[in-house]
Amino acid sequence: xxxxxxxxxxxxxxxxxxxxxxxxxxxxxxxxxxxxxxxxxxxxxxxxxxxxxxxxxxxxxxxxxxxxxxxxxxxxxxxxxxxxxxxxxxxxxxxxxxxxxxxxxxxxxxxxxxxxxxxxxxxxxxxxxxxxxxxxxxxxxxxxxxxxxxxxxxxxxxxxxxxxxxxxxxxxxxxxxxxxxxxxxxxxxxxxxxxxxxxxxxxxxxxxxxxxxxxxxxxxxxxxxxxxxxxxxxxxxxxxxxxxxxxxxxxxxxxxxxxxxxxxxxxxxxxxxxxxxxxxxxxxxxxxxxxxxxxxxxxxxxxxxxxxxxxxxxxxxxxxxxxxxxxxxxxxxxxxxxxxxxxxxxxxxxxxxxxxxxxxxxxxxxxxxxxxxxxxxxxxxxxxxxxxxxxxxxxxxxxxxxxxxxxxxxxxxxxxxxxxxxxxxxxxxxxxxxxxxxxxxxxxxxxxxxxxxxxxxxxxxxxxxxxxxxxxxxxxxxxxxxxxxxxxxxxxxxxxxxxxxxxxxxxxxxxxxxxxxxxxxxxxxxxxxxxxxxxxxxxxxxxxxxxxxxxxxxxxxxxxxxxxxxxxxxxxxxxxxxxxxxxxxxxxxxxxxxxxxxxxxxxxxxxxxxxxxxxxxxxxxxxxxxxxxxxxxxxxxxxxxxxxxxxxxxxxxxxxxx
Amino acid sequence: xxxxxxxxxxxxxxxxxxxxxxxxxxxxxxxxxxxxxxxxxxxxxxxxxxxxxxxxxxxxxxxxxxxxxxxxxxxxxxxxxxxxxxxxxxxxxxxxxxxxxxxxxxxxxxxxxxxxxxxxxxxxxxxxxxxxxxxxxxxxxxxxxxxxxxxxxxxxxxxxxxxxxxxxxxxxxxxxx
Amino acid sequence: xxxxxxxxxxxxxxxxxxxxxxxxxxxxxxxxxxxxxxxxxxxxxxxxxxxxxxxxxxxxxxxxxxxxxxxxxxxxxxxxxxxxxxxxxxxxxxxxxxxxxxxxxxxxxxxxxxxxxxxxxxxxxxxxxxxxxxxxxxxxxxxxxxxxxxx
Numbered sequence: 001x002x003x004x005x006x007x008x009x010x011x012x013x014x015x016x017x018x019x020x021x022x023x024x025x026x027x028x029x030x031x032x033x034x035x036x037x038x039x040x041x042x043x044x045x046x047x048x049x050x051x052x053x054x055x056x057x058x059x060x061x062x063x064x065x066x067x068x069x070x071x072x073x074x075x076x077x078x079x080x081x082x083x084x085x086x087x088x089x090x091x092x093x094x095x096x097x098x099x100x101x102x103x104x105x106x107x108x109x110x111x112x113x114x115x116x117x118x119x120x121x122x123x124x125x126x127x128x129x130x131x132x133x134x135x136x137x138x139x140x141x142x143x144x145x146x147x148x149x150x151x152x153x154x155x156x157x158x159x160x161x162x163x164x165x166x167x168x169x170x171x172x173x174x175x176x177x178x179x180x181x182x183x184x185x186x187x188x189x190x191x192x193x194x195x196x197x198x199x200x201x202x203x204x205x206x207x208x209x210x211x212x213x214x215x216x217x218x219x220x221x222x223x224x225x226x227x228x229x230x231x232x233x234x235x236x237x238x239x240x241x242x243x244x245x246x247x248x249x250x251x252x253x254x255x256x257x258x259x260x261x262x263x264x265x266x267x268x269x270x271x272x273x274x275x276x277x278x279x280x281x282x283x284x285x286x287x288x289x290x291x292x293x294x295x296x297x298x299x300x301x302x303x304x305x306x307x308x309x310x311x312x313x314x315x316x317x318x319x320x321x322x323x324x325x326x327x328x329x330x331x332x333x334x335x336x337x338x339x340x341x342x343x344x345x346x347x348x349x350x351x352x353x354x355x356x357x358x359x360x361x362x363x364x365x366x367x368x369x370x371x372x373x374x375x376x377x378x379x380x381x382x383x384x385x386x387x388x389x390x391x392x393x394x395x396x397x398x399x400x401x402x403x404x405x406x407x408x409x410x411x412x413x414x415x416x417x418x419x420x421x422x423x424x425x426x427x428x429x430x431x432x433x434x435x436x437x438x439x440x441x442x443x444x445x446x447x448x449x450x451x452x453x454x455x456x457x458x459x460x461x462x463x464x465x466x467x468x469x470x471x472x473x474x475x476x477x478x479x480x481x482x483x484x485x486x487x488x489x490x491x492x493x494x495x496x497x498x499x500x501x502x503x504x505x506x507x508x509x510x511x512x513x514x515x516x517x518x519x520x521x522x523x524x525x526x527x528x529x530x531x532x533x534x535x536x537x538x539x540x541x542x543x544x545x546x547x548x549x550x551x552x553x554x555x556x557x558x559x560x561x562x563x564x565x566x567x568x569x570x571x572x573x574x575x576x577x578x579x580x581x582x583x584x585x586x587x588x589x590x591x592x593x594x595x596x597x598x599x600x601x602x603x604x605x606x607x608x609x610x611x612x613x614x615x616x617x618x619x620x621x622x623x624x625x626x627x628x629x630x631x632x633x634x635x636x637x638x639x640x641x642x643x644x645x646x647x648x649x650x651x652x653x654x655x656x657x658x
Numbered sequence: 659x660x661x662x663x664x665x666x667x668x669x670x671x672x673x674x675x676x677x678x679x680x681x682x683x684x685x686x687x688x689x690x691x692x693x694x695x696x697x698x699x700x701x702x703x704x705x706x707x708x709x710x711x712x713x714x715x716x717x718x719x720x721x722x723x724x725x726x727x728x729x730x731x732x733x734x735x736x737x738x739x740x741x742x743x744x745x746x747x748x749x750x751x752x753x754x755x756x757x758x759x760x761x762x763x764x765x766x767x768x769x770x771x772x773x774x775x776x777x778x779x780x781x782x783x784x785x786x787x788x789x790x791x792x793x794x795x796x797x798x799x800x801x802x803x804x805x806x807x808x809x810x811x812x813x814x815x816x817x818x819x820x821x822x823x824x825x826x827x828x829x830x831x832x833x834x835x
Numbered sequence: 836x837x838x839x840x841x842x843x844x845x846x847x848x849x850x851x852x853x854x855x856x857x858x859x860x861x862x863x864x865x866x867x868x869x870x871x872x873x874x875x876x877x878x879x880x881x882x883x884x885x886x887x888x889x890x891x892x893x894x895x896x897x898x899x900x901x902x903x904x905x906x907x908x909x910x911x912x913x914x915x916x917x918x919x920x921x922x923x924x925x926x927x928x929x930x931x932x933x934x935x936x937x938x939x940x941x942x943x944x945x946x947x948x949x950x951x952x953x954x955x956x957x958x959x960x961x962x963x964x965x966x967x968x969x970x971x972x973x974x975x976x977x978x979x980x981x982x983x984x985x986x
Contacts, residue, residue, distance in 0.1 A: 235852055235887055242882045277667060284671070297681040311682050319675055326668035333664045341961055356949045364942040370677075371929070371938045377681045380934055382692060384876045386884070386927025393942045522855045600854070609855060663952070691878055694922035759891075785895055792920040794878045794892060 003068050006056025007147035010097075013049035013104070014137040016042045020107075020130030024123035025195075036119055039126035040111040046133060047108035054088075054101045057146050061088050067153035070094060070146040074159035076577075078548050086170030087159060092294060092310075093146035095173055100136050102174075102181040106210075107133065110185065117206060124192035125185070132184050135317045143310045162549065162575045162582050168228035176221030176248055180286040182214025183251055186258065187283035190276045191325050194332040199276060204266035207279065209636055211259045214282070216632035218252040223625035234583045234598045236516070236613050238621065241390040243298045246369045247289030250362055254282045257358035260351050268348055268413060270338035273329075274355065280329060284322040285362070291318055297373055346416040350408030357401045364393050402456050402507065405500055406463025410470065424470055428462035443515060453511025461504035464497050495635025499628045506624025512617035524607040532614035534595060535559040536568075541599075541608055549573040551584070554599045554608060558588065570599040570610075594618045693800075693811040694792050700725075700800070700808045701790035705780035708757065708765055713780035715806065722832045723752040724825070725800040726776070727788055729760045730768035732796045738815035739772045745821065746775035751829060755779040758788050758796050801825065803832050852887050857894065859901050868901045871910055875900070875917060876925050884927060 020042035027035025057070070061084050066072040074091040075084055083090075089098040107129040114122045140146070189207045193199045225245070230238040239245065258278040264271040292298050295311025342348040368385045376382055406428055410421035435458040439451035469475070471489060472482040519531045528537035539555040551571040558566040568586035575582070588595040593616040600609030695701070704714040726742060728735040745751040755776035757765040762781055769779075782788055791800065791808075799812040810828055812820060853872075859865040872886035877893040885893040885900075896917065903913040917925055929935050969977065 234889075237887060240882055273664070281667075288674075291678065295678075295682060297678065308682055315675065315678055315682060318678075322671055323668070323675070326671050330661075330665045330668050334661055338960060344957070352953060356946070356953060360942055360946045360949060363945045367938055367941050370674075371935075373681055374677055375934065377677055377684060382922060382924045383929045383935065384924050384927055385929050385938065386874075386876060386882070388874055388928035389938075392928070393939075397942070397946070520853060520855050520858075689881075691922065691924055694918070694920060786899070789895060789899060789920060792922070794921070 002056045002059050003065070003147050003149070006053040007145070009049040009052040009056070010137065010141060010147070013046050013053065013100075014134060014141060016046045016049065017130045017134035017137055020046060021127055021134055022130075023127075024130075025127035028120040028123040028127070028195075031120070033119065036123035039123045039130070042130065043104070043107040043111035043126050046130075047104040050097075050101050050104040050137075053147075054097055057094060057097060058085065058088050061085060064157070065153075066155070066157050067149055067151070068146075069148045069150040072150050072154050072157045072159075075157040076159055077156050078577075079159075079165065080547070082167070083165045083170065087164075089173050089177075090164055090170075091159075093140070093144045095177070096136065096140050096144050097146055098174065099177050099181065100133060100140065102177050103129070103133050103136065103184060106181055106185050110188075114206075118202075121189075121192055121196060121203070121206075124195055125188045128188035128191045129185065132188070132321065135321065139310075139313050139317065143307070143313050162573065162578060162580055166228060166232065168224055168231070172221055172224040172228060174221075175217050175224060177217075179214050179216075179218030179221055179248075179255075180251065180283075180290070182210055182217055183255060183279075183283040183286050185210040186214060186279040187321075187325065190279035191328060193276060194325075194328045197332055197335060199265065199272040199336050201266045201269055204262045204275070207275075208259065208262045208266065211255060211262055211279070211282075212632050212636050215252065215255040215259055216629045216636070218248060218255060219625055219629040219632065222248050222252060223622050223629075226625075227622045230618070231585055231587055232582075234585060235611070236585075236594075236596050236615060236618070238618075241368070241387045243369050244289075244293050246365050247285075247292050250285040250289060250365055250369075251282050253358050253362040253365065254278055254285055257355045257362075258282050260354050260358075264348050264351050268340035268342065270340045270342070270348065271352070271355075272336045272338055273333040276333060276336070277329060278355075278359075280322070280325045281362075284318075284325075285366075287314070287318050287321060290314055292369070298369075340414065342413070343415040345411065345418045347408060347411045347413045349416070350404055350411055353404055354401060354408070357397055357404075361394060361397045364397065365390065368393070399456065402460055402503070405460050405503065406466075409467045409496065409500075410463075425463055425466055428459050428466050431462040432456065432459035434458075447514045450511045450514030453514075454508055457504045457508035457511060460507065461501055464501045464504065468497055491638040492635045495631045495633075495638070497631070498634055499631025502624045502627030502629075502631055504624070505620050505627055509617045509620030509622075509624055512620070513615065516613055516615045516618075519612045521610055521612075522602070522607045523610050527607075529610060529612045531595075531612050532593070533560060534614070536595075536597065536610075536612055538608065538610065541602075541604070544571065546573065548577060549575045552599065552608075554597075554610065556586065556597055556610070558595065568595070568597050570597045572599045572601070589619050591619065592616065690813060691792075691794060693808060695808045696811070697807055697809065700802050700806050701787070703780070703782075703787040703790065705756065705782055705787060708755075708762060708769075708779035708781055711778075713754070713756075713778050718754065718802070719806050720804055721752060722801070722803055722829060723754050723777075724829070725754050725756065725791075725802055727756050727758045727782075727791075727793055727796050727798045728768075729758045729796050730764040731760065732758075734815040735797045736772065738797055739775075741816050741818065741821060742775040743773045745825075746777075749826065752777055756787065757781050758793070759783065759785045799825075801828055801832070804835065852889055852893075853897065854894070857897055857901065859905060861905075864901070864904050867910060868897070868904055871900060871904075871914060872897055874927050875914070876927050878921055878925060 020039055023035050023042070024039030027033070027038065057068075059065075060068045060071050061075055062081070064071065064075060064077045064084070066075075070091065070093050074094070075087045079087065087094070089095045107126060110122065110125055110129065114125075117125075186207050189203065189210065193203050222245075225248070226238045229240075230236055258275065261271055261275040261278055265275050291311065291314045294307075295314060296308060297311065340348075368389050371385050372383055406425055407418075407421050410416075410424055411418070432455040436451055436455035439454050440448070443451060468486075471493070472485040474482050477485075517532050519529045521527075521529050523529065523538040525538055525540050528535050530536075535558075537557045537559065539557055541552055541554045544551045544553045551573040553569050553571045556568045556570065557564055558568060566588055568588055570586040571584035573582050573584055574580075583598050583600075586597040593614055596613035596615055598611045600611065602608030700715060702715045704712060707713045724745070742753060746753045753775050755778070757779060759782070760768075765779070765781070769776075780787070785793075791798075795813065797815055799816055800808055801810040803809050809832065810824070812825070816825070853869070859868060869886060873884050875885045875896065877883045877885045877888035877890055877896075879890050879892050880888045883893075885896045900913055900917070903916055904910075908916065914926070923930055929938060931939055
């Protein structure tokens with residue numbers, strides 16, 4: 001009964017979304033307050049209805065109601081409760097429902113907290129949000145309905161894929177969808193601004209929190225996915241440039257450009273059309289990613305169950321949303337006149353450089369991901385584009401971005417003094433040089449690039465600290481005075497410092513992966529592997545039963561210098577129902593390095609294959625991502641967003657007529 | 659001129675969407691790999707035979723034949739087997755089999771149970787000959803002409819549709835050459 | 836062992852990649868094999884190299900690669916051996932050919948083009964905001980104001 005209620009609620013939500021798409025837009029055009037207010041009510045109502053629908057589906061999963069086709073296909077009574085719940089979005093239909101739930105939530109947030117937005121702008125934003133929501137609700141109801149019944153209801157479900165029962169994997173989609181949906185709000189703002197024909201600092205102030213929220217969601221979502229791959233897949237890889245991974249990276253890259261570009265619009269009233277384009281682009285990439293993952297045109301480990309009719313529908317959504325927005329852009333953007341001029345060497349100049357590099361990186365990843373598809377479609381040869389291509393093209397683009405990351409914040413707006421900025425960075429340069437020299441000494445001359453990467457990370461980290469020290473005039477004023485300044489700094493600047501510092505930490509982790517060591521050995525009880533100064537001795541392999549599997553568990557003793565430090569228990573699990581075997585890796589994480597163990601096949605007679613890795617600084621990759629996201633969150637809590645936009649004084653000199 | 663620049667994103671997007679639409683409509687399977695040896699000489703091979711005498715590419719030269727890689731442990735091979743029997747017995751197709759990574763006794767048992775459509779069978783225990791053909795799964799079926807060139811590859815179990823629309827017409831065409 | 840091998844053929848779950856018994860005794864050759872394996876695609880997997888993959892075909896190709904290297908093939912020859920059989924699809928680094936120019940040179944072209952457009956846009960904007968010159972009357976009025984004569 002609840003399911004039918006949920007189904008009905010979803011249909012009603014579609015109806016409301018359609019109203020939300022049309023009425024406020026008309027109201028804004030005719031300045032009818034009543035019509036514009038409909039946007040607010042519709043958004044709130046839509047959220048309530050979609051929440052009911054989502055609750056209904058969750059209820060079905062939690063109670064293991066196998067008369068619902070979606071539950072029967074993707075759940076099982078023996079699944080632990082946590083995974084029953086996360087199973088709600090672990091399939092195509094449920095994940096789309098989560099999408100629209102978050103979309104409706106964001107729309108409701110704009111409706112509730114947007115009271116200091118100009119009325120027309122808010123109405124238009126809600127209208128565009130409504131359109132996007134309507135599109136997805138229609139997609140769900142037409143092609144991906146989770147509320148279909150299965151008659152007769154089976155005794156139990158089929159969804160017990162052991163690979164999907166994992167905490168990291170359970171939370172990776174919600175964060176990613178938050179990222180994608182957040183970008184739809186920025187998109188709505190961009191389209192609304194184009195309809196209105198005006199982009200100003202107030203608009204930028206409103207867009208930035210949403211762009212930041214989206215970016216934080218994507219950062220955490222991507223990091224979670226990468227971390228999951230690391231501890232699950234048995235050889236410690238964490239990024240494969242797989243098409244679906246790229247699908248989440250693309251909006252992240254363009255989202256990074258967006259949050260930086262919006263700063264310039266806000267502060268200097270320039271780079272408007274470029275920022276609008278970025279806002280459109282970021283959501284477009286989220287949509288393109290959705291298309292790639294769910295339509296079956298690309299093959300990937302991650303791809304959901306594939307259906308060409310779904311692909312066509314999403315393509316239709318793409319055409320309407322992106323085509324429409326870009327057409328609007330082509331017509332309206334030329335009229336958006338910028339204000340402030342700036343010299344090439346300036347804060348704006350650095351941000352423009354960042355934009356350029358991020359945009360190029362986006363195009364690079366897009367090109368690499370789609371090229372095999374293009375060639376295949378035109379009947380050309382079948383080629384592969386894998387990690388070697390991306391490493392060769394993407395990494396060189398990031399190097400100048402990282403160099404500029406330390407310099408940019410030290411440049412003044414409008415016209416910066418590069419020499420002075422570089423002088424302030426002498427500490428950073430020294431730190432980088434020291435790291436490089438020490439690294440070369442310790443590691444030898446191979447791999448040089450990794451050592452340079454570490455130096456680059458040191459450059460950025462020390463640069464962040466130098467910039468902060470500069471702001472509080474550390475050591476140039478009495479410490480108490482510096483402390484007072486530090487407390488007075490806006491949250492957004494701490495957010496920036498944290499986020500950039502997080503980047504440095506992550507880059508260090510990535511660079512250090514070149515120094516990992518691997519040992520694969522066939523061990524009998526009593527034998528050991530020596531790696532990186534550790535001795536890993538196999539004590540025994542015992543059989544361990546689990547709720548839905550039987551596992552071989554190896555008891556590995558970790559010694560260093562003869563002292564037993566720890567015991568690690570890698571497992572090899574055989575799932576009885578699925579007839580599948582997965583390896584449960586044992587990881588001993590430390591700040592300095594991870595010890596990573598995986599167990600292969602074997603038996604008492606022939607011994608067991610054990611694979612051991614020593615991975616220096618690998619946890620820095622995810623720690624860095626977390627610090628980046630934290631920086632974004634800190635920025636979000638800046639008072640300026642909450643206080644709303646101060647009324648603008650009329651500009652002293654209007655921008656010169658064209 | 660300036661206005662044209664603003665039109666660029668839309669144009670690029672239109673091209674992209676066009677490609678996507680084309681990819682969707684064409685229904686190409688992204689996982690399917692076309693043979694790298696199409697219209698090239700089939701790899702030479704010399705394998706022990708299931709029936710006792712060896713199977714070599716040289717002895718097969720001069721006639722059109724269909725090479726089918728199979729295995730007793732391969733479920734889809736069971737599905738296509740009746741079709742192979744029909745091809746051999748009713749259509750007179752010259753079918754040659756290669757047992758891929760199979761123990762001879764298992765292959766014999768498989769053929770005893772399901773029927774033997776093959777003129778000759780080779781045993782490829784380590785799968786090297788299969789790799790020479792660019793095989794990436796079983797079953798796979800190759801059409802080889804009189805000159806010993808590979809004319810077509812079918813990946814996966816043959817379907818009646820493929821047989822009617824592609825295999826038989828090709829064989830008739832090659833027989834006339 | 837055979838039973839286990841049979842199980843490997845059937846399962847899709849992540850088990851293992853390079854096994855101890857595959858490795859070559861010569862560390863230089865083994866190093867070359869590992870490096871090359873990372874550049875070769877496992878054609879039955881979804882986006883894995885033969886170095887990472889646990890599929891049997893990947894193992895066969897790893898062994899074949901090592902045989903070719905041990906037999907004296909250069910890196911290029913060993914890879915060409917596999918490409919002759921499986922096509923360019925097996926290369927994770929796409930070859931540089933006329934039909935992949937766009938792929939390989941695209942990023943650089945975009946960077947250069949983007950930089951050019953940016954510079955031009957900035958220049959044009961700088962030129963556009965030069966205020967229009969004053970007319971003679973306005974100039975005279977300005978001079979009077981500056982002298983302090985009143986408007």
